[in-house]
Amino acid sequence: MGRRDGRVWLTDIAPDGDNAAGLALAASPLRAPVGARVLPGSVSAQAYRANVAQASAAMRGTSVIGTSAAGLPETDASKAGGRVTAFGTGAHGSPGAAASPGTVGSPGESGGAATAGGAGAAGEAGRLRKAVLARDAVVETVEDIDVRAVLGRLNADYPSCWTFDVAGLVGATPELLIGVQDGTVTSRVLAGTYRVQQDPAAELDAARAQLGAAKDSAEHRFAINSLAASLGPLSPDLHVDAEPHLLQLANVIHLASDARGTLAPTGSAAGAGSGGAPGSEHEVGDGEAAGSPAAPPSILEVARRVHPTAAVGGVPPAAAAALIAELEGADRGRYAGPVGWLDDRGNGQLGIALRCGQLEARNRIRLWAGAGIMPDSDPDSELAETAAKLAPMLRALGARLPDEAGGETGDTAGRLSPPESPPVG
Numbered sequence: 001m002g003r004r005d006g007r008v009w010l011t012d013i014a015p016d017g018d019n020a021a022g023l024a025l026a027a028s029p030l031r032a033p034v035g036a037r038v039l040p041g042s043v044s045a046q047a048y049r050a051n052v053a054q055a056s057a058a059m060r061g062t063s064v065i066g067t068s069a070a071g072l073p074e075t076d077a078s079k080a081g082g083r084v085t086a087f088g089t090g091a092h093g094s095p096g097a098a099a100s101p102g103t104v105g106s107p108g109e110s111g112g113a114a115t116a117g118g119a120g121a122a123g124e125a126g127r128l129r130k131a132v133l134a135r136d137a138v139v140e141t142v143e144d145i146d147v148r149a150v151l152g153r154l155n156a157d158y159p160s161c162w163t164f165d166v167a168g169l170v171g172a173t174p175e176l177l178i179g180v181q182d183g184t185v186t187s188r189v190l191a192g193t194y195r196v197q198q199d200p201a202a203e204l205d206a207a208r209a210q211l212g213a214a215k216d217s218a219e220h221r222f223a224i225n226s227l228a229a230s231l232g233p234l235s236p237d238l239h240v241d242a243e244p245h246l247l248q249l250a251n252v253i254h255l256a257s258d259a260r261g262t263l264a265p266t267g268s269a270a271g272a273g274s275g276g277a278p279g280s281e282h283e284v285g286d287g288e289a290a291g292s293p294a295a296p297p298s299i300l301e302v303a304r305r306v307h308p309t310a311a312v313g314g315v316p317p318a319a320a321a322a323l324i325a326e327l328e329g330a331d332r333g334r335y336a337g338p339v340g341w342l343d344d345r346g347n348g349q350l351g352i353a354l355r356c357g358q359l360e361a362r363n364r365i366r367l368w369a370g371a372g373i374m375p376d377s378d379p380d381s382e383l384a385e386t387a388a389k390l391a392p393m394l395r396a397l398g399a400r401l402p403d404e405a406g407g408e409t410g411d412t413a414g415r416l417s418p419p420e421s422p423p424v425g
């Protein structure tokens with residue numbers, strides 16, 4: 001499957017009839033999904049609402065959940081994001097360029113997390129301020145799922161996203177964890193979500209109003225600071241947009257910030273810590289960047305340093321990971337992990353595996369979606385946000401969520417699905 005100039009092409013290489021030795025190019029028709037139905041996942045809608053309520057109460061200090069709110073638990077922060085196993089050939093293209101970036105002087109946490117976290121909890125370094133909680137849903141179809149058809153529909157509906165299919169992990173993500181090209185690193189951070197009701201273009205003012213308010217701005221600031229703190233030590237000239245822009249998709253509108261910088265050579269003084277951010281004592285490069293010691297770190301090394309960001313984990317990372325493990329109680333698999341491609345020179349693009357699902361059988365796929373939870377989160381609207389984020393895959397599969405909250409989330413998914421025509425013409 002390929003994409004060029006906004007057009008998608010599919011090529012199937014299959015045995016040529018009885019002639020097992022010969023291969024021929026055959027245009028096998030795409031099969032639209034038939035009879036899709038949604039089954040409950042391991043985190044039900046009801047459980048998700050309860051999780052959100054518990055998490056925000058813990059952040060406000062009005063309840064304590066196990067170890068999570070008590071300080072700095074032991075949990076490995078990397079568990080918050082999916083496993084870093086999903087590399088492949090499926091990521092194509094690149095969302096359009098953003099406005100010119102501003103400069104972040106010192107990308108440390110000092111001016112960021114504490115400020116964004118508000119007054120109440122400030123001063124308690126280990127106190128939980130943001131956690132991204134997710135839930136899942138299972139879609140089953142009558143016939144085998146034709147992944148090509150799902151990809152085609154995602155590509156058509158979400159042309160500015162990176163569409164992927166890596167070992168059965170299928171989706172279209174709007175978020176670039178990192179791109180590395182000849183020593184230049186880029187990233188697109190998303191956090192803060194407006195749910196589209198009918199028409200994204202007509203709702204930009206409403207989105208701007210919601211996303212400009214305290215909750216979403218703070219949520220976004222956490223995500224930027226998290227990236228800057230981890231990437232800054234590797235890229236001393238890292239620039240992050242001074243102001244976020246709106247990323248308009250068919251189902252949601254996000255606050256988005258782009259970052260760009262030069263990767264300092266591995267082992268150089270600059271690379272080893274002139275970024276000055278927390279974590280810079282960590283040794284940069286431990287053998288993964290093949291070649292001379294002066295080579296910039298490879299995309300794998302950079303990914304190891306930045307994943308998971310606060311866009312899928314939380315702040316602080318360890319406390320958020322502990323809370324996520326405790327409340328979700330389910331394995332996210334590769335959801336929220338890096339997905340994309342890399343080459344043998346250390347270049348590549350790794351998106352964050354969002355708006356996706358993992359095939360579990362030929363006719364069954366498990367979808368995941370999450371939302372950033374803050375002290376003032378409302379469980380119903382966070383649930384509805386996850387429904388809106390499930391909508392792209394549901395629509396591509398010809399499925400719709402059952403009514404979950406007196407119609408609100410069902411409506412959101414319903415307006416965006418099902419497709420009236422076969423996924424790709």
Ligand SMILES: C=C(O[C@@H]1C=C(C(=O)O)C=C[C@H]1O)C(=O)O
Pocket residue numbers: 132134175190191192193254311312354355368369370371372373389
């Ligand atoms: C966690 C997801 O999305 C992330 C969370 C967002 C938010 O909370 O506003 C926005 C974009 C993503 O960084 C997801 O799509 O599952």
